Amino acid sequence: MGVDVELPIGRGVVLREAVAGDVRAIVHLLAADQLGASQDGIATQDDAQPYLRAFEAIDADPAHLLMVGVDGPDVIATMQLSFLPGMARHGARRAQIEAVRVREDHRNRGLGTAMITWAVDEARRRDCALVQLTTDKSRRDAHRFYERFGFHASHEGMKLTI
Amino acid sequence: MGVDVELPIGRGVVLREAVAGDVRAIVHLLAADQLGASQDGIATQDDAQPYLRAFEAIDADPAHLLMVGVDGPDVIATMQLSFLPGMARHGARRAQIEAVRVREDHRNRGLGTAMITWAVDEARRRDCALVQLTTDKSRRDAHRFYERFGFHASHEGMKLTI
Numbered sequence: 001m002g003v004d005v006e007l008p009i010g011r012g013v014v015l016r017e018a019v020a021g022d023v024r025a026i027v028h029l030l031a032a033d034q035l036g037a038s039q040d041g042i043a044t045q046d047d048a049q050p051y052l053r054a055f056e057a058i059d060a061d062p063a064h065l066l067m068v069g070v071d072g073p074d075v076i077a078t079m080q081l082s083f084l085p086g087m088a089r090h091g092a093r094r095a096q097i098e099a100v101r102v103r104e105d106h107r108n109r110g111l112g113t114a115m116i117t118w119a120v121d122e123a124r125r126r127d128c129a130l131v132q133l134t135t136d137k138s139r140r141d142a143h144r145f146y147e148r149f150g151f152h153a154s155h156e157g158m159k160l161t162i
Numbered sequence: 163m164g165v166d167v168e169l170p171i172g173r174g175v176v177l178r179e180a181v182a183g184d185v186r187a188i189v190h191l192l193a194a195d196q197l198g199a200s201q202d203g204i205a206t207q208d209d210a211q212p213y214l215r216a217f218e219a220i221d222a223d224p225a226h227l228l229m230v231g232v233d234g235p236d237v238i239a240t241m242q243l244s245f246l247p248g249m250a251r252h253g254a255r256r257a258q259i260e261a262v263r264v265r266e267d268h269r270n271r272g273l274g275t276a277m278i279t280w281a282v283d284e285a286r287r288r289d290c291a292l293v294q295l296t297t298d299k300s301r302r303d304a305h306r307f308y309e310r311f312g313f314h315a316s317h318e319g320m321k322l323t324i
Contacts, residue, residue: 023249030250039251047252054253063225064247084244085226087185088192088261089201090209091216099250124324131324134296134317146320155296155319158308162286162293 009069009114013076013106018066023055024048025075026068029101035136065122069102069111076103077111081119083126095123097133116149134159171231171276175238175268180228185217186210187237188230191263197298227284231264231273238265239273243281245288257285259295278311296321 069077231239296319
């Protein structure tokens, strides 16, 4: 656990840190994503194990926050926020946003905006000098969304599956 | 300290984990970089403090490896390698490469290739499923360099200075 927040982010949705009981719902959000559909999912009990191990690794390390947006009993959004030390830019700490998902029937209601606003504020509170993320080049809507916060697509995001 | 390696990477250069005494030389490499020149540098003793604090944060956390390439007494290359837990891709751990620099008079001798080869191998040893990095869109040579390892510029790398 790294953050104590139960933040109302609009329309009855509350942003809080994920708990182990949220793991299946988080995976469901990842699997429902157009680009993640081929990769993620839990069909059997065995499938759940690597996700639970990943959750435990994230939960045990205060440098990583796995967040969920909950609407009553339903997990309808997720996001990971990580804090990374580095030497460049006068030893600046960076915040990195990964795996942002909002359930389709909750999009275009300001939840994504509220989540990213919180993430940038949390990065400031933790003395980060930079917030960074990568987003698939095909996600044009996402690029425009992040540009509205002032993010600039200054870099190529390069990935190597090993 | 997170890795015990003294790896010859060609022409008398050895790759090893950085120690506090390397910090000034690392900053010099960052400052010499065309895109980093306006941002980094140590002119006074006070300037060194944030870099030393960043070094201590990196050195204290086994999730981050700050590496240097040394030619006798000279630090002529640097690279940070970080290991990040995540939920996507079946809870895959990612390796992230940041702040790769090779001193100008040591370029085009295979040192960068040896460093990235080591980084990808270390990512495999630590059960990562993905290696990722971002590189400034103006660094066309760097894009071609990473593509030779199989990296694909599939993502936009978005940054927000705060």
